[in-house]
Amino acid sequence: MSIFVDEQTRVLYQGLTGSQGRYYGLLNRDYGTQVVAGTNPKKAGSNVDGVPIFADAAAAVEATGADASCIFVPAPAVRDAVMEAAQGGVKFIVAITEGVPAHDELYLFNALKRHYPDVLLLGPNCPGVISPGKCNIGITAGHIAKAGGPVGIVSRSGTLTYQALYELKTKDIGVTTCVGIGGDPVPGTSFIDCLRAFENDPETEAVMLIGEIGGSAEEQAAEFIKSHMSKPVAGYIAGVTAPPGKKMGHAGAIVSGGRGTAAAKIEALRDAGVQVGLNPTEAGEHMASIVADL
Amino acid sequence: MDLFEHQGKEFFTSYGIPVSAGEVAFTAEEALEAASRIGTPVMVKAQVHTGGRGKAGGIKFAANQAEVHLHASNILGLDISGHVVERLWIEKAAEIAEEYYASFTLDRSAKKHLGMLSAQGGVEIETVAATNPTAIARIWVDPLDGLREAECRKWVTAANIPAAAAEGTVALLRKLYRAYTEGDADLVEVNPLVLTKSGLVQVLDAKVTLDANSEFRHPQYRQYDATQPRDEREQTAHAKGLQYVGLDGSVGVIANGAGLAMSTVDVVNQVGGSPANFLDIGGGANAEVMATALQVINNDPAVKAIFINIFGGITRGEEIANGIVEAVGRVQIDSPIVVRLDGTNAAQGRAILEPHLSEALLMQPTMLDAARRVVELAS
Numbered sequence: 001m002s003i004f005v006d007e008q009t010r011v012l013y014q015g016l017t018g019s020q021g022r023y024y025g026l027l028n029r030d031y032g033t034q035v036v037a038g039t040n041p042k043k044a045g046s047n048v049d050g051v052p053i054f055a056d057a058a059a060a061v062e063a064t065g066a067d068a069s070c071i072f073v074p075a076p077a078v079r080d081a082v083m084e085a086a087q088g089g090v091k092f093i094v095a096i097t098e099g100v101p102a103h104d105e106l107y108l109f110n111a112l113k114r115h116y117p118d119v120l121l122l123g124p125n126c127p128g129v130i131s132p133g134k135c136n137i138g139i140t141a142g143h144i145a146k147a148g149g150p151v152g153i154v155s156r157s158g159t160l161t162y163q164a165l166y167e168l169k170t171k172d173i174g175v176t177t178c179v180g181i182g183g184d185p186v187p188g189t190s191f192i193d194c195l196r197a198f199e200n201d202p203e204t205e206a207v208m209l210i211g212e213i214g215g216s217a218e219e220q221a222a223e224f225i226k227s228h229m230s231k232p233v234a235g236y237i238a239g240v241t242a243p244p245g246k247k248m249g250h251a252g253a254i255v256s257g258g259r260g261t262a263a264a265k266i267e268a269l270r271d272a273g274v275q276v277g278l279n280p281t282e283a284g285e286h287m288a289s290i291v292a293d294l
Numbered sequence: 295m296d297l298f299e300h301q302g303k304e305f306f307t308s309y310g311i312p313v314s315a316g317e318v319a320f321t322a323e324e325a326l327e328a329a330s331r332i333g334t335p336v337m338v339k340a341q342v343h344t345g346g347r348g349k350a351g352g353i354k355f356a357a358n359q360a361e362v363h364l365h366a367s368n369i370l371g372l373d374i375s376g377h378v379v380e381r382l383w384i385e386k387a388a389e390i391a392e393e394y395y396a397s398f399t400l401d402r403s404a405k406k407h408l409g410m411l412s413a414q415g416g417v418e419i420e421t422v423a424a425t426n427p428t429a430i431a432r433i434w435v436d437p438l439d440g441l442r443e444a445e446c447r448k449w450v451t452a453a454n455i456p457a458a459a460a461e462g463t464v465a466l467l468r469k470l471y472r473a474y475t476e477g478d479a480d481l482v483e484v485n486p487l488v489l490t491k492s493g494l495v496q497v498l499d500a501k502v503t504l505d506a507n508s509e510f511r512h513p514q515y516r517q518y519d520a521t522q523p524r525d526e527r528e529q530t531a532h533a534k535g536l537q538y539v540g541l542d543g544s545v546g547v548i549a550n551g552a553g554l555a556m557s558t559v560d561v562v563n564q565v566g567g568s569p570a571n572f573l574d575i576g577g578g579a580n581a582e583v584m585a586t587a588l589q590v591i592n593n594d595p596a597v598k599a600i601f602i603n604i605f606g607g608i609t610r611g612e613e614i615a616n617g618i619v620e621a622v623g624r625v626q627i628d629s630p631i632v633v634r635l636d637g638t639n640a641a642q643g644r645a646i647l648e649p650h651l652s653e654a655l656l657m658q659p660t661m662l663d664a665a666r667r668v669v670e671l672a673s
Contacts, residue, residue, distance in 0.1 A: 008448060022366045027608070040548075066631035084502065099507045100507060101507045102400055102478075103400075103505065105398060106406075106437050110405065110406070110437055111438060114397065141637070142547070143510060156553070157551065157552065157553020157556075158551050159552075159553050161553075162605055162637060163557075163637075175509045186402060186405060186606075212552075212553055214401050218629065227535065238527050238553050238557045240564075241560050241569075243541065246554060248555070248572055249537050249553075250553075252402070253552060259543025279557065279564065279662065280557060280661070
């Protein structure tokens, strides 16, 4: 099994007619993802390489039975696009777009929670989700992942996610699902959402967690692991040597007022029994030894 | 984007929040002119993106024009925690009866807006939080509901704001919340918020951080871009659209993706080196952006060796390798470069780099090996 998406998932692309949406949407289809629809109010009735375009998410869901959506629209339009997908009946929304204002993200988190509690938003500003061999939604290069399990991956960083997939593939370790939750201040899906799903997924036997400086998401994840997880976890935190007060690329990656340091996160994770590597390779080695002992 | 105090006050004023009258001055003469228009006594305040201005002598009371000139001359050029004062804010001195604290920020854990209010202002809120945590009244606001008046009143009562200031504080906080949300701020902090002897509740100091991602809603925010604290290297890189953060070591770092770039900085440190920068060139890593990145790094005289750490995802190894070869051919680089290329079609990419390798362009199979080699070359 896998979490969030599998070979049954039918995906609608909001922004499929744009250059990024078209490129990644068709790559996702080549990977085997069921890319069933696109939306664009001005281009309803047309198609992108055979994928039908609808006026809005509701029309696309009605016609194609799409149950997931992938958003590539520009940042100013993301807030409306997410709400449109939720209203249209989509249950899992992946927002790839970066540069979304933090207040829009906070609104989306609270609006979905109140009005559409069964809808899960992944992102914004995330690489997406891949259940290798079954479904790839977003911008992850599918062939760097080995299908089958037993490892689930959850990460706040894009390229480090790819690095993790690759490290595991070179060690011949398969992945059930790899989720990139994104590095923004208010991600729709948290580490804990993913950890809980992996804990409940019978095919996932171990989890790799990749965090970075800023916020307290890793500390909260550590608490969850300590009290709710039976499966072993290996981890890595980027930004151990990042200077305080400097934003390191991601909007959320900043050490401010002594909070959000890598040291505190590593300590919390180790205290919860997580095997933390000091670089991605070391974390991969920890995971290899965990898998060997399963 | 961090705003200077005076920019923060202009921002507040646009939402009807009361502040003292004031003007910006870049020279002692301008300070004198401003003070004569405003009328002494005035405060002469250093405008820098750091705290602790008062302790450093960056905020002075001037009873008359002679004192304005004296303080303005002394404060301009002053170094406050590495920030040299280039501008002043000359402000009508307020007659302060009491000092409070108020702020709104985004609580990432609670996924709500967090308001903090205290009757103990004028000191660092961290100090109040540590020594007398019950003196801070907190309120969590759901963005869907906003800050309702009744909730705001309860909050003001909980913070023990005296009756004489309660009405004014409620009114100010509601405007402050509006400025914070409608203005897409990451933080609005008023410390101190004051009750004047004439009974007015107003802002005395303003700390405002705006979300650069919201510029499409607030095109006027672009003006703040030019006053962000950046060193010369950061300024150049920023102008070229690069995600660059200056550090103080000797190993230039180029990586694709923020996480990998951060990780590269870590690994260089772990093997005993010291990075000169953090630089994320994004997922694509084409020749154009690679050449620009190399130029920026090459201009940094502290750089002794360069580490290019690329993981190919959608972008294939051959494209990345061609990009590196082309960029190195286009830019005259003074320091040796160590490349680590992994991921999609890494073998093909390495084969392209192979014939170009020399003492100036080296390649290592793993991130750790490359870090060790580049640190050797830099020392």
